Amino acid sequence: MTLRPPWRDIAAMDNPELPRSLRVQAEACRALGSPFHGDLLDLAAEDLEAGGPVAALVTPWADASLRKLFDDAMPLRLLGGLHDLVLSGDDPALVATYPKPGREADASTAWIAARAALIRHHDRIAAFMSHEPQTNEVRRSACLVPGFLTIASETGLPIRAFEVAASAGLNLHWDKYRYQFGDSAWGDPAARVAMDTEWTGPVPPVDTLVKVIERAACDRRPGDLSDPVQRRRLLAYIWPDQFERLDRIRAAIDLALSVGVSVEAADAVAWSTRVAAPQPGAVTVLYHSVFWQYMPSESQTALAKVIADHGAAATPDAPFAWLRMEPPPEHMSNMELRLTLWPGGEDRLLATAHPHGAWVKWLN
Ligand SMILES: C[S@@+](CC[C@H](N)C(=O)[O-])C[C@H]1O[C@@H](n2cnc3c(N)ncnc32)[C@H](O)[C@@H]1O
Known part of the structure; x- marks a missing residue:
């Protein structure tokens, strides 16, 4: 009797949207500065079409539309699962082929090790992929901060x-x-978390005194930085050939642990x-x-109503600001920084930006 790998009969191989999603994401990775992940995903798409181990991992999405695959970020889950394995050090053969500072990685060589790892660690990667992606991009602060400076000013x-x-x-x-905003800098010169954003446009009001007197945050599913597994998940979603992003998030995690961030x-x-x-004596953002x-x-409608109500309650002594870095609906690949400040409530486009804050075009 010939033994056939169990995924040979898997229906996922018949859904053309699956390899398509991997190839579309491959282009996006290349455009956003991760050629390694771009090439790895192209090889994963070929493997899926040939009924390889990738097919076994995408069975939960066997009938999914392209829209659903991107809503679930399926291709990023696959990449995240592999990078998580690398970061854990549990598969030395895979670690040896991944990029590291001073060594450019070859995706074809890495794919051979990755394919073997996907077979060896199938259950572990499948478990990783069953979680919603967990990301937190620190350099988005480089886009948000000029907005805070504008509000303070x-x-x-x-x-x-x-x-x-x-x-x-x-x-x-x-x-x-x-x-660093062009020729001008803002923030603690000794800070370990530094932003290397490419800045174009006028300088934001960097001479403004900024004092944060209260801060808080929420998330539907907050990441718990005290848990090493969750910390590694956050790192796993940073692309492995983007060393500066990895260094930056590690430094930001260290800082968050030292000051005790709670979400x-x-x-x-x-x-x-x-x-x-809003409350008197401060601007609530x-x-x-x-x-x-x-x-x-x-929920979008409900949150917009909450924001409009807070705006309506604002006074010159208790202003309210809504600051957001979000993609415009018609063009999801670049971000817009928008500010609405009450009293008044005029909606202003302050900047456009790279999704990870690699560049900011300040329009103010
Ligand atoms: C792509 S992540 C962005 C996280 C972070 N803002 C950043 O820029 O790095 C989207 C976040 O939205 C959170 N989220 C989605 N819907 C939510 C809701 N209704 N209430 C609170 N958080 C929500 C998710 O849990 C996830 O952490």
Whole structure:
């Protein structure tokens, strides 16, 4: 009797959207600066079509549409599972083929080790892929901070900062990082977390005094930085050939652990209603990044109403600001930084930006 690998008969091989999703994501990885992941995903797509071990891992999505595959970030889960295995050190053959500073990795060589690892560690990778992706991009602070500077400069008041959908809370202590905005810098010169954003446009109001007198954050499923497995998951979703991003998130995690960041497990709508009403003597800022699209449309409507109500309650002594870095619906690959400040409530486009904050084009 010939033994056939169990995934040979798997229906996932028949869904053309599966390899297509891997190839579309491959292009996006290359465009966003990870050629290694781009090439790895192209090889994974070929493996899936040939009924290899990738086919066995994508069975939960056997009938999924392209939309569903991207809503679930299936290709990123596969990459994250492999990188998590690398970071754990539990598969030395795979570790030896992945990029590291001073060594450029070859995706074809890495794929041979990755394919073997997907067979050897099938259950572990499948378990990793069954979780919603957990990401927290620290350099988004480089886009948000000029917005905070604008708010502080225009109101002249201290800030109460409330972040919705904060993930593990790595963008909650944005005022403890160091930023370079073209020729001007802002933040603690000794900070270990520094942003190397490519800046274009005028300089934001870096001479403004910024004082944060209260801060808090929520997330539907907060990342717990005290748990080493969750810390590794956060790192696993950073692309392995992006060493600066990896260094930055490690430094931000160290800082968060030392200052004790806490993110409340709560839904954005209920939490924003409860905590973020304006108060006299400070400007109350509700802010978020790359989150709006993950809410169902009823929740979007409900949160927009909460924000409008807080805005309506604002006074010159108790202003309210809504600051957000989100993709415009018609063009999801670049971000917009928008600010609405009450009283007044005019919606302003302050900047466009790379999704990970690699560049910011300041328009103000
Ligand atoms: C792509 S992540 C972005 C995280 C973080 N803002 C950043 O920029 O790195 C989206 C986050 O939104 C959170 N989220 C989605 N829907 C939510 C809701 N209704 N209430 C609170 N958090 C939510 C998810 O748990 C996830 O942490």
